[in-house]
Amino acid sequence: MNDIASATETSAPYEPKTLVEAAYKRLRRDIIEGVHPPGEKLRVEHLKDQYEVGAGTLREALQLLVTDALVVAQGQRGFRVAPISIADFEDITRTRVLLETEALRQSLARGDDAWEAALVASFHRLSRAEQKLSEGDLDTTEEWERRNRAFHETLIAACPSRWIRHFQNILYQQSERYRRLSLFRQPVARDVHAEHQALFEAALARDVTRATSILSEHILRTLDAVKRMPIDVLNGKPATH
Amino acid sequence: MNDIASATETSAPYEPKTLVEAAYKRLRRDIIEGVHPPGEKLRVEHLKDQYEVGAGTLREALQLLVTDALVVAQGQRGFRVAPISIADFEDITRTRVLLETEALRQSLARGDDAWEAALVASFHRLSRAEQKLSEGDLDTTEEWERRNRAFHETLIAACPSRWIRHFQNILYQQSERYRRLSLFRQPVARDVHAEHQALFEAALARDVTRATSILSEHILRTLDAVKRMPIDVLNGKPATH
DNA sequence: GTTTCCCGAAATCTCGAGAATTGTTATTGA
DNA sequence: TCAATAACAATTCTCGAGATTTCGGGAAAC
Numbered sequence: 001m002n003d004i005a006s007a008t009e010t011s012a013p014y015e016p017k018t019l020v021e022a023a024y025k026r027l028r029r030d031i032i033e034g035v036h037p038p039g040e041k042l043r044v045e046h047l048k049d050q051y052e053v054g055a056g057t058l059r060e061a062l063q064l065l066v067t068d069a070l071v072v073a074q075g076q077r078g079f080r081v082a083p084i085s086i087a088d089f090e091d092i093t094r095t096r097v098l099l100e101t102e103a104l105r106q107s108l109a110r111g112d113d114a115w116e117a118a119l120v121a122s123f124h125r126l127s128r129a130e131q132k133l134s135e136g137d138l139d140t141t142e143e144w145e146r147r148n149r150a151f152h153e154t155l156i157a158a159c160p161s162r163w164i165r166h167f168q169n170i171l172y173q174q175s176e177r178y179r180r181l182s183l184f185r186q187p188v189a190r191d192v193h194a195e196h197q198a199l200f201e202a203a204l205a206r207d208v209t210r211a212t213s214i215l216s217e218h219i220l221r222t223l224d225a226v227k228r229m230p231i232d233v234l235n236g237k238p239a240t241h
Numbered sequence: 242m243n244d245i246a247s248a249t250e251t252s253a254p255y256e257p258k259t260l261v262e263a264a265y266k267r268l269r270r271d272i273i274e275g276v277h278p279p280g281e282k283l284r285v286e287h288l289k290d291q292y293e294v295g296a297g298t299l300r301e302a303l304q305l306l307v308t309d310a311l312v313v314a315q316g317q318r319g320f321r322v323a324p325i326s327i328a329d330f331e332d333i334t335r336t337r338v339l340l341e342t343e344a345l346r347q348s349l350a351r352g353d354d355a356w357e358a359a360l361v362a363s364f365h366r367l368s369r370a371e372q373k374l375s376e377g378d379l380d381t382t383e384e385w386e387r388r389n390r391a392f393h394e395t396l397i398a399a400c401p402s403r404w405i406r407h408f409q410n411i412l413y414q415q416s417e418r419y420r421r422l423s424l425f426r427q428p429v430a431r432d433v434h435a436e437h438q439a440l441f442e443a444a445l446a447r448d449v450t451r452a453t454s455i456l457s458e459h460i461l462r463t464l465d466a467v468k469r470m471p472i473d474v475l476n477g478k479p480a481t482h
Numbered sequence: 483g484t485t486t487c488c489c490g491a492a493a494t495c496t497c498g499a500g501a502a503t504t505g506t507t508a509t510t511g512a
Numbered sequence: 513t514c515a516a517t518a519a520c521a522a523t524t525c526t527c528g529a530g531a532t533t534t535c536g537g538g539a540a541a542c
Contacts, residue, residue, distance in 0.1 A: 286494090317534070
């Protein structure tokens with residue numbers, strides 16, 4: 001089978017069988033979480049010690065990250081963490097709406113009983129995490145991340161288009177980076193659970209118009225949060241400065 | 242600036258400054274043109290001689306091709322030319338319609354005088370090539386390829402979304418591979434020029450509905466051609482067998 | 483006749499060192 | 513004091529060789 005985006009696939013707990021992939025995953029995580037802030041120069045000589053691999057191996061991992069547009073390679077001047085900007089995030093968000101609503105449309109048209117069951121299950125898991133979060137248990141933030149992503153993935157899981165899902169994965173990854181970088185300023189806020197609940201019910205009812213409408217606004221709402229980001233973050237400074 | 246897709250950008254005559262990029266470009270071309278048929282195993286040891294680079298260098302070039310989904314990397318079992326299938330091409334085509342019509346919509350809404358001028362120019366160049374082609378001059382096929390792509394790129398050039406254009410580039414590349422592989426059976430056919438003419442006029446008139454409609458059908462029509470491909474091509478055999 | 487196991491060959495993956503390019507600093511001259 | 517040039521240092525890019533893993537054929541066992 002033509003397994004597009006095996007590199008960015010996250011649904012299956014894929015076990016990295018090579019050092020390149022292992023380094024790739026660790027690097028990707030560190031970039032998304034802001035350990036390597038936007039614009040930072042990624043020197044191979046320094047990073048190969050930190051990630052405990054050879055120089056050539058790390059280079060390949062960096063090339064893979066260019067795929068996800070998390071790293072940019074400049075001619076003969078090495079690698080750099082992809083810069084960020086409000087315009088870019090706006091682009092990401094609007095394109096995400098375009099793709100994700102189409103995916104949802106197709107998913108609602110094709111989803112069978114098994115899909116419905118999976119949706120109920122993942123919504124339940126997400127609800128539990130959101131409940132704990134609202135009770136002040138901040139340790140579950142990490143877990144909520146995963147369940148949130150899982151819920152959104154399940155929503156469009158019945159979409160038969162591998163390409164749409166592939167592109168959607170890349171964009172989700174990108175927006176996640178922006179969201180992480182803006183988190184410390186805009187903690188959780190919003191009644192996200194209510195939005196998820198409405199989305200879930202509309203999906204189960206196969207109300208395409210309503211579901212896509214809710215999903216659009218759900219995604220677009222994150223735009224405001226990021227637009228209020230402090231400027232120094234956009235310039236690639238570390239979040240703590 | 243966040244230069245997404247520097248690897249797949251083709252509009253600017255980007256000069257490869259590193260051996261990796263040079264090998265990447267040559268390999269990509271050979272894969273699209275069918276020199277390396279779908280499913281073929283890409284052995285580093287053999288290819289490094291053919292492309293006159295080191296083993297590590299070629300590995301990096303192959304990793305870059307994974308980005309474009311022209312090559313798939315399997316765990317510890319090396320690289321392979323991405324397989325093809327009718328289902329995959331159908332997916333590619335429909336997703337292309339989704340993205341390219343949206344891009345055209347935005348482009349028509351934003352295109353200024355300079356864009357109009359560029360569109361007139363590229364359409365003129367394309368028309369000339371199509372005229373020569375209809376006169377039986379088969380040497381211009383290569384040139385027609387470029388001008389056809391240029392025309393379609395100019396159409397959506399005023400679309401401000403880098404991400405949509407990025408994804409569109411990838412999909413265009415993919416569909417080009419399918420088209421090349423099916424060429425020997427379905428040479429040129431269709432009155433492509435008439436379609437281009439109608440598309441051009443609708444775009445100049447800023448008739449969004451008409452333009453997107455024509456573009457959709459224009460893209461979808463290639464589906465039929467590929468669906469009539471001989472089966473052995475789909476199985477990854479060389480086109481000459 | 484079919485399956486299983488084992489071993490050799492081939493290919494992949496990984497690493498460190500050398501050549502080429504870029505960015506910086508110091509020196510010279512006006 | 514400032515601009516231009518030249519040498520230096522740092523980093524990137526490239527290459528070939530060694531360790532690990534996978535693939536294929538053949539013999540033995542059931």
